[in-house]
Structures are given as structure tokens and as C-alpha cells.
Amino acid sequence: MALPTETAFVSDAHLAGGYWTRNRGTILGVAALVVAIVIIPFVVSSSLMNVAVFAMIFALPAIGLSLLMGLAGQVSLGQAAFFAIGAYTHAILLTTFDLPGPVAAVIGVAGAMLVALLVGLPLMRLRGHFLALATLGLGFIVAIAVREWDFTGRTTGIYGIPRPEVFGIPISNNGYFFWFVSPFVIVGLVLAINLTRSRAGRALSAVNDSELAAESLGVNTYALRLKVFVLSAGFAGLGGVFYAYQVGIVSPQVAEFHLSVELLLMVVIGGLASVWGALAGAVLIELLGEGLRDLIPILIPGATGEVQLVGFGLVLILVILLLPGGLHQVVIGLWDAARKRLRRGRAAGDTGAAEVAASDEPVAQLPRVSSPVPRGETILEVSGLTKRYGGVVALDAVNLTVPAGEILGLIGPNGAGKTTCFNIISGALSPSSGTVTFLGQQIAGRKPHVSALRGLTRTFQNLQVFTSTDVVGNVYMGRYRLGKAGILRGMLGLQGTEQHANRRTASDILSSMRLTDAADVAAGSLPFGRQRMMEVCRALSSEPAVLLLDEPMAGLSGQERDMLADLLRALRDAGLTIVLVEHDVGQVMSLADSVAVLDDGVLIAHGKPEAVRNDPAVMVAYLGTDVKKAESELEELV
Known part of the structure; x- marks a missing residue:
């Protein structure tokens, strides 16, 4: 089963309250990131500055891969292919056709997304290791094509890519380039987090729990996964654009398998359950890569890049075995422990309040019903x-x-x-x-x-529960067919009114089955009978x-x-x-x-x-x- 995404970090209570309540964690996290970005060029060495630049560049395809794996539950071993398409397209348009940088960048990203759309139409019908193998094959095809095609410079690649300018200021050093790429990473991070909390994001999280139950609520799983696959390729293509700018040359190395492994490791070590983990994983892997490049030749004289790839593989195995939730699991564990210590003194009062709340449950309300045909027909x-x-x-x-x-x-x-x-x-x-x-x-x-x-909605003989969210989150998913917000609106955060209305409706329906006291309880922890009642509420919420x-x-x-x-x-x-x-x-x-x-x-x-x-x-x-x-x-x- 896929790990829960941002939609299930805590209860669905973020749907209630004001903008600050719903987005407090994101706002504080982004503010801290901005402060760090401003300060870093002034306090780190030149070698670490180079690591920071590449960490931000690779954070973009890692964020895209995090959406694909953590949200859509699809394992891809071909993210480097889209990274290379973005880089090569951008470089060719700059050097051969002399297009303006922003135009070439947009076309580079669009090219990666177009290829993803074309290959995704058949590939997104695959599941599990079949999809992983298919994307691996795509990566090999792109790597061979750029190495053998005259237009891409064969093994020499494309060089002479000019440095960008912003408002007439040349981005001539790593400090400036770090500030140049960081805003795009921040915006991409916020858009990705918004997506995980959106109607589409919650649907994909539900699909990972039970595809059949999600489809029975109106989720077109194939189309939704295809859209996220294309979006993930767009993030990778944008990373390739910045890579071409930073290095000044695009060679077949950007399409090789080891880059896909590194990107996969960034996502896994950061934690599939968090978009923030992709950024943290990119920083850690770049630091680790720098260390391996220095350490492996000392341990194994004459060792080449293949040995370094083995090192990455060993790290990946250790992370999966010892820390399957990645850095996100550690952070959440520490945060939960801190909250428990802070609230320990108020435990008795909280228990009493919970008992009062359960006893004062509102009177049952009848879910909304509307029949499209007259009774008896x-x-x-x-x-x-x-x-x-x-x-x-x-x-x-x-x-x-x-x-x-x-x-x-x-x-x-x-x-x-x-x-x-x-x-x-x-x-x-x-x-x-x-x-x-x-x-x-x-x-x-x-x-x-x-x-x-x-x-036409159904329940199931064998319970189909969305375990990655709470009880009200399950019932909320029943509202999917009545919603309008898609991926774009979700990424821009333009669905607050719809989410509030659906949250209220879900709460009303829970009251009809006397489940109000369990609204914020993890769905998988409910007794069997109450899970059955929750499933009926979920079906009713779709009207x-x-x-x-x-x-x-x-x-x-x-x-x-x-x-x-x-x-x-x-x-x-x-x-x-x-x-x-x-x-x-x-x-x-x-x-x-x-x-x-x-x-x-x-x-x-x-x-x-x-x-x-x-x-x-x-x-x-x-x-x-x-x-x-x-x-x-x-x-x-x-």
C-alpha cells in the first residue's frame, strides 16, 4: 500500500478554520526556506555553494517524482529522460535557433510534458513493477537517442549555452544562480503542496488506498494519473532547463540511468509522504554525492562513477530497510513526541472535554436526496x-x-x-x-x-476504507463527483469555498449515523461495525x-x-x-x-x-x- 500523502499527515481539520489555520505549516516552512535562501550565499564555502545550486536544480524533478510516487502511487525509473528532454530542447533553441531564454525555457518544459503525454497514454494503463520497467525502457531510449543523433551533438553534446540575465544583471556566479533558481523551487513546492491537499490530490490518495472504491465515487483514475505523470515531467523539464544554464553544456550524461536512481533516492530518503521531503532529499543526496566522490577513490583506488552508483544503491537499500518513511518519518515522529509532552499536563481536561463532546452529539440529520426521475418510473x-x-x-x-x-x-x-x-x-x-x-x-x-x-454509488461486501485519512476525510471523498476543481485550480489553491461546503456536508452526514465523535479519528482504527457505517455515509455523501x-x-x-x-x-x-x-x-x-x-x-x-x-x-x-x-x-x- 502506498504511503499517505500530505492530505493525511494529520486529520482533515485543516479544511476547517481560516486561511492561516489551514496553511500555517506551509507558510512557516516557506518563510524559513526563504530566510535560508537569502543567507546561504553569504555564509557557505564555494564548494558547498555549488552543492546548494545543484540541490535546488535537482529538487525540481524530485518534487515532480514525489507527486508521481507519493501522491499517484506510480514508480518511475525514467525521470531523467524528461530532465534530458527539457535540457536538450532548451539548449538547442538557445544555440541553434537563438531564441530568447524565457521562450526557449517554456518550450523545453512543454516538450518534456508533451513527450510524457504521448508515452503516458499507454504507460499509465500499467501498474506496479510493469510501469517501473516501462519507464526504465523510456530512459534507455532517450539516452541512446541523444547519444546517436547528430542534432543533439552525439557524445559531444551541446555546448556554448550562454548564462542568463535578469533585468540586465548577468547570473555570473553560483550565489546569483542560487537566488535565480530558488524562487522557481519555492513556487513549485507550494504548488505541489496545494495539489496534495486539493480535490485531485485527495482523490489520488484515495486511489492508492482502494482504486475500486475511488472509482465507485466518480474518480477517473487513469486520467488523473496521466495528468500527474505529465505534471511530473514538467517539473523534470524545468530542472533540465536550469541545469543547461548552470553547466553551459548538455551531454548524454543527463539522460543516464544513474540520474534516475539519484532522483529516486532523493524522494525515498526524504519521504514519499511529503513534498518537503523531496527538497530535503535533494540537499542530502547532493551532499552525499559530493562525499562519495571524495571518499570512494580513497577507499577504492581507480574507482569510477559506476562504483559511486553502487554506493547510492547501498544507501537506498539501507533507507528502505531502516527508515521506510524517510526523513519525513523522523520529523513527524519528533513533532508528535514534542506535542505529547506539551499536552501531557492537560490530558485529564482533554479527556473530559472529549466525553462531553461525544455525549452532546447533534441530532441526526437526513442526507440530501434528489431523484432525477419521478417515483415509480x-x-x-x-x-x-x-x-x-x-x-x-x-x-x-x-x-x-x-x-x-x-x-x-x-x-x-x-x-x-x-x-x-x-x-x-x-x-x-x-x-x-x-x-x-x-x-x-x-x-x-x-x-x-x-x-x-x-x-450510481455503492458500498462493498469486503470493506474498502481509505486508511490514509480520517473518518470525515472518507466521507468527504464521497463529494468528489459533485466537485469541479481540477489539478490547475488545486495547485493554485482556488477551491477553498468548495472544500468548506463539502466538509460541512460530510460532517452533517456523519451525524446521521452518530459518527460525529469519530470524525477526526483515523479511519483504519475504527471498529469494524463503525467502519461499515462510515462506508454507508461515504456513499450517501455523493448524493x-x-x-x-x-x-x-x-x-x-x-x-x-x-x-x-x-x-x-x-x-x-x-x-x-x-x-x-x-x-x-x-x-x-x-x-x-x-x-x-x-x-x-x-x-x-x-x-x-x-x-x-x-x-x-x-x-x-x-x-x-x-x-x-x-x-x-x-x-x-x-
């Missing part, structure tokens, strides 16, 4: 739905019609095909044949986010037109079952359409307006609860007897 229709796994038929020509504003109970013995039917309706599975029509549109065989965006509940009462106490049943009745009365799979037949019969029964993938009964309860075929399915015996037993009961 068909909102969801299943026709001839069949699913085969080789010679096994999980569903066999199932036909169902779901009227709007009613509760349909779907029951049957274990293995009857109920969850398979749910998975096909929601898009998690494709049918072998048959159709699913929702609001007049065919949705069978399409991704879950397609139907979710139209208002669905149809709600699919897969065994929502499993693991609930008697009181919780009664509370959920009352809520479902109230939602039904308010116009919500509900399809309910549940093993508690008595509860289904008391809740549902109609009941459908599956047995071995075949629909054996569909009608009013009383009629289904007395259907001999249903008795056979549940009691394991034959039809004639079931009919005689029924006659005796009557």
Missing part, C-alpha cells in the same frame, strides 16, 4: 445479464427492473451471484452478455466512474440517484442495525432508490418494497416480500429441499 434496468468464468455460469440471463424511490432487496444463498450482479451493475466487472441501463444510458462494461458520475448496498449490516450491533434501517426508510421516503444485498432475510423483508432472489446465478423469484417469502422455489433454495416437499410444508403452515 424505471431508473435502473438489467436485461439478460450473464457472466461466465470459463464453464462456470455466475449469472444466467438475469432480468431486473428497479423503480425510482423504492428499496429492492436482492437475496439468495451464499454463492448465488448477488455480489457478481452488483459488480457488473457498478462497472467493476464486464458482463459476458446482457445490458445494464441507468437513467436511459447503457453502462454495462464501462468503468465504475462512468456510472458513479451519473449518480446518489441509486445506492447499491452490499451487506451493509454485516458486523453491526443490534442498535446500529436499527439505526441504519430507520435511515434507509427515511431516505426511501425522501426519494432515494436503494438496491440492498443482505443475508439477514428478515431485515430485508421488513425494509424492501420488492425482493429478488438469486440461486446459482438464476433469478428464481421477484415480487413483493410476502409473495417471495411464500414462494416454494425460494424455500427450496434456502432449505435445500425439493419443490414438492416445500409446497406441502407451505400448505401445512397455511
Whole structure:
């Protein structure tokens, strides 16, 4: 499982309060960074100044890689390829076409992003080590191309790149260049942090926890990952632009595999969970690299750069083994320990306050419901739905019609095909044949986010919890399909109003299930029953037109079952359409307006609860007897 990102460092309480409350840590961190940037050129030696310059240059592709790995959960071994594309494009435009520096820089960054888009279209369909190997191959292709292409100067590279000027002032030394590149790093850092806390960032964090659950809430995971891949390449391309300026020559070395390893090490050693870690990792790795360059020839006479690469590899292994969370883990651990010591004296008072807050929980409020079709009209229709796994038929020509504003109970013995039917309706599975029509549109065989965006949401038999955030963060994610802010607005921080409104709605929905006291508790630490209730709240927060509940009462106490049943009745009365799979037949019969029964993938009964309860075929399915015996037993009961 991917490490949690900036969205999950602490509780989602940063959504509440004013601008200072939400961004206090970022503001203080950036202020401290600015002070350090101003002071460093005056207090460090020339050799350390050179290290500082390259640390800031490589911080840019490291920040991009941090977004890709820590946020999008995608491992890339080809970040050096985009770094090289930015550097070479910028250098060629400056030396061959004599374009102005800013124009050449913009084109260099755009070139890296365009290549990322073209290769990302197929690559982002891969997962895990397959993607890592594919990006590794991309890196080798770029490295070979720049080494063999006349236009890139082959092994000689491109040289004679002029130093930039700012307001007529030549950037002629490392101190000036450090000040020249640092503002871009600061802006990139702030934009990246904003993204991790945005609607898109929270969605990607949820995808890393449970891709299926995120898609069922309307997240187009492929498109979102592709956008972050392209954005990451843009950061790398910008780093390549500054590298070309600083070194004055761009050679095939910038595309070699060892640079991708260094960038990967920067992100890992800094901590995947933090964008700040990418900057810290860049500084540390540049210092370590300088040390290895001096130390390895002493330890191993005649050693070359390959031996230094082995040194980086050993450091990477040690970090993963001993400090999997990187520097971020250390900092957060120290900060948490300090906070505990500061609050130790107030522990008794805090406990009392928490008890009062729990006892004073607000009265339950009904989540907002809006039905797109009048009550009684068909909102969801299943026709001839069949699913085969080789010679096994999980569903066999199932036909169902779901009227709007009613509760349909779907029951049957274990293995009857109920969850398979749910998975096909929601898009998690494709049918072998048959159709699913929702609001007049065919949705069978399409991704879950397609139907979710139209208002069809579900829960899961096996809990799908977003463990990287808290309870209110889980419910907040249900609002995704109703949001508008994309990656650009998220990076610019232009979604405060939307986030506040969604936070309030999530809190209101939690109160409907008496979960207000657990709002800021880590979702993974809740008892099973309360996690189940939280998942129902998450589905309701998307304001669905149809709600699919897969065994929502499993693991609930008697009181919780009664509370959920009352809520479902109230939602039904308010116009919500509900399809309910549940093993508690008595509860289904008391809740549902109609009941459908599956047995071995075949629909054996569909009608009013009383009629289904007395259907001999249903008795056979549940009691394991034959039809004639079931009919005689029924006659005796009557």
C-alpha cells in the first residue's frame, strides 16, 4: 500500500478554520526556506555553494517524482529522460535557433510534458513493477537517442549555452544562480503542496488506498494519473532547463540511468509522504554525492562513477530497510513526541472535554436526496445479464427492473451471484452478455466512474476504507463527483469555498449515523461495525440517484442495525432508490418494497416480500429441499 500523502499527515481539520489555520505549516516552512535562501550565499564555502545550486536544480524533478510516487502511487525509473528532454530542447533553441531564454525555457518544459503525454497514454494503463520497467525502457531510449543523433551533438553534446540575465544583471556566479533558481523551487513546492491537499490530490490518495472504491465515487483514475505523470515531467523539464544554464553544456550524461536512481533516492530518503521531503532529499543526496566522490577513490583506488552508483544503491537499500518513511518519518515522529509532552499536563481536561463532546452529539440529520426521475418510473434496468468464468455460469440471463424511490432487496444463498450482479451493475466487472441501463444510458462494461458520475454509488461486501485519512476525510471523498476543481485550480489553491461546503456536508452526514465523535479519528482504527457505517455515509455523501448496498449490516450491533434501517426508510421516503444485498432475510423483508432472489446465478423469484417469502422455489433454495416437499410444508403452515 502506498504511503499517505500530505492530505493525511494529520486529520482533515485543516479544511476547517481560516486561511492561516489551514496553511500555517506551509507558510512557516516557506518563510524559513526563504530566510535560508537569502543567507546561504553569504555564509557557505564555494564548494558547498555549488552543492546548494545543484540541490535546488535537482529538487525540481524530485518534487515532480514525489507527486508521481507519493501522491499517484506510480514508480518511475525514467525521470531523467524528461530532465534530458527539457535540457536538450532548451539548449538547442538557445544555440541553434537563438531564441530568447524565457521562450526557449517554456518550450523545453512543454516538450518534456508533451513527450510524457504521448508515452503516458499507454504507460499509465500499467501498474506496479510493469510501469517501473516501462519507464526504465523510456530512459534507455532517450539516452541512446541523444547519444546517436547528430542534432543533439552525439557524445559531444551541446555546448556554448550562454548564462542568463535578469533585468540586465548577468547570473555570473553560483550565489546569483542560487537566488535565480530558488524562487522557481519555492513556487513549485507550494504548488505541489496545494495539489496534495486539493480535490485531485485527495482523490489520488484515495486511489492508492482502494482504486475500486475511488472509482465507485466518480474518480477517473487513469486520467488523473496521466495528468500527474505529465505534471511530473514538467517539473523534470524545468530542472533540465536550469541545469543547461548552470553547466553551459548538455551531454548524454543527463539522460543516464544513474540520474534516475539519484532522483529516486532523493524522494525515498526524504519521504514519499511529503513534498518537503523531496527538497530535503535533494540537499542530502547532493551532499552525499559530493562525499562519495571524495571518499570512494580513497577507499577504492581507480574507482569510477559506476562504483559511486553502487554506493547510492547501498544507501537506498539501507533507507528502505531502516527508515521506510524517510526523513519525513523522523520529523513527524519528533513533532508528535514534542506535542505529547506539551499536552501531557492537560490530558485529564482533554479527556473530559472529549466525553462531553461525544455525549452532546447533534441530532441526526437526513442526507440530501434528489431523484432525477419521478417515483415509480424505471431508473435502473438489467436485461439478460450473464457472466461466465470459463464453464462456470455466475449469472444466467438475469432480468431486473428497479423503480425510482423504492428499496429492492436482492437475496439468495451464499454463492448465488448477488455480489457478481452488483459488480457488473457498478462497472467493476464486464458482463459476458446482457445490458445494464441507468437513467436511459447503457453502462454495462464501462468503468465504475462512468456510472458513479451519473449518480450510481455503492458500498462493498469486503470493506474498502481509505486508511490514509480520517473518518470525515472518507466521507468527504464521497463529494468528489459533485466537485469541479481540477489539478490547475488545486495547485493554485482556488477551491477553498468548495472544500468548506463539502466538509460541512460530510460532517452533517456523519451525524446521521452518530459518527460525529469519530470524525477526526483515523479511519483504519475504527471498529469494524463503525467502519461499515462510515462506508454507508461515504456513499450517501455523493448524493446518489441509486445506492447499491452490499451487506451493509454485516458486523453491526443490534442498535446500529436499527439505526441504519430507520435511515434507509427515511431516505426511501425522501426519494432515494436503494438496491440492498443482505443475508439477514428478515431485515430485508421488513425494509424492501420488492425482493429478488438469486440461486446459482438464476433469478428464481421477484415480487413483493410476502409473495417471495411464500414462494416454494425460494424455500427450496434456502432449505435445500425439493419443490414438492416445500409446497406441502407451505400448505401445512397455511
